[in-house]
Amino acid sequence: MSMAGSRQSGMVFAMLKTRLIREQDSSLHFEVMAWLIQNFGSPPRPPVPSPLHKSPSFEALSWGDMDTRTVFDWADDHFHAIKTECHLENLDILLTPAGDGLDTAQLAASRRLDALASGRNPYLVDTQTKDNPQVFYDPRDCVEPGYFAARIILQLADIRISDYRSEYPLSPMMQRMVTLIAATYCRQGFTLANVPHEISRFLTPPSDLRAVPLRIVVNSLCYATCLGLRVRRQSAEQIIATYGTRMPKIFRRKVRQACRQIDSHAEDLAVLQMLAEPRAKRRETPHPLNIRA
Structure with missing residues (x-):
């Protein structure tokens, strides 16, 4: 390889090394x-870490049997916290559990009481539309830190x-x-x-x-x-x-x-x-x- 070719290859290699993506x-x-x-x-x-005002570390979130809330109520609580941190608290977005073979009787009762108390439709809407956005999660995976x-x-x-x-x-x-x-x-x-x-x-x-x-x-x-x-x-x-x-x-x-x-x-x-x-x-x-x- 000529000296010029070697120099050009070196420049290309150096350029690639400086690129992250x-x-x-x-x-x-x-x-x-x-x-x-x-x-x-x-x-x-982004929230600035502070020893006086601890920033929420959502990556550590997981639901366990020791939690006094049901997994559905746990998910609802953290969903609203995450929405707020994303500056999307003013959007009406429905959190919906999904997964094969889920027993949602416990969820349905809790959801209907909450919805009736706030004057909303007490039944889940099955259709995902732009005017009715939903986000989905599998309650069974909430035991894994970071999943939710x-x-x-x-x-x-x-x-x-x-x-x-x-x-x-x-x-x-x-x-x-x-x-x-x-x-x-x-x-x-x-x-x-x-x-x-x-x-x-x-x-x-x-x-x-x-x-x-x-x-x-x-x-x-x-x-x-x-x-x-x-x-x-x-x-x-x-x-x-x-x-x-x-x-x-x-x-x-x-x-x-x-x-x-x-x-x-x-x-x-x-x-x-x-x-x-x-x-x-x-x-x-x-x-x-x-x-x-």
Whole structure:
């Protein structure tokens, strides 16, 4: 190999080493984030860990026999807490147990009493529509830490992003990636980073025999989470200092790499930061840039 060829190969290798995710995946992250900001505003800041005000660690949630509540009441309580943390508390979304052979007599009685007390229809609605969104879970899997949180967060994110349409055809995995980006916009990137196996199952299309590697899960979550925080103008050092206690070690090691790749798209990042500014401030500093295809 010639010296020029060797130098070129070295440059390509160095470029690949600096990337956390593929460039086409990075473009999708920017596109989806732009849509979310235009429709819902600046990315909400994830809860800041504090020894005085403990942030909810939804990834640790699991139901056990020692709980005085039924699994259905337990799920209802945590569902409302997760909705609030995702800033979706104002949406009327029905939590529905699902699974073969479920004995729902106990659930039905509890649901009807709660519904009658609040003046709602005391019977479950079986049809999933845009005006009647539902999220589903299997009560039997709630004994597994992380199952309920991941299941609910991803479905709430899917509702948040339901009107998004990409300009280009997306593979089944990329369609699920859109939901994952929306979940980080809903402030749950660190929660999902602590349950990577659940996210791997979610990202893996049913037709695939091999699960999506955990490396891809962590890289994607890290990139999406850091993108939202870079839009809020937080540096890699600030992200680690503020949220380090919420990050798994492998996630924390990738933050600087994610921020470097994000910052390499300086024009696109500047557009997102401009879109995220309050409208009054935006009018003072017009910036006619468009997200590149």
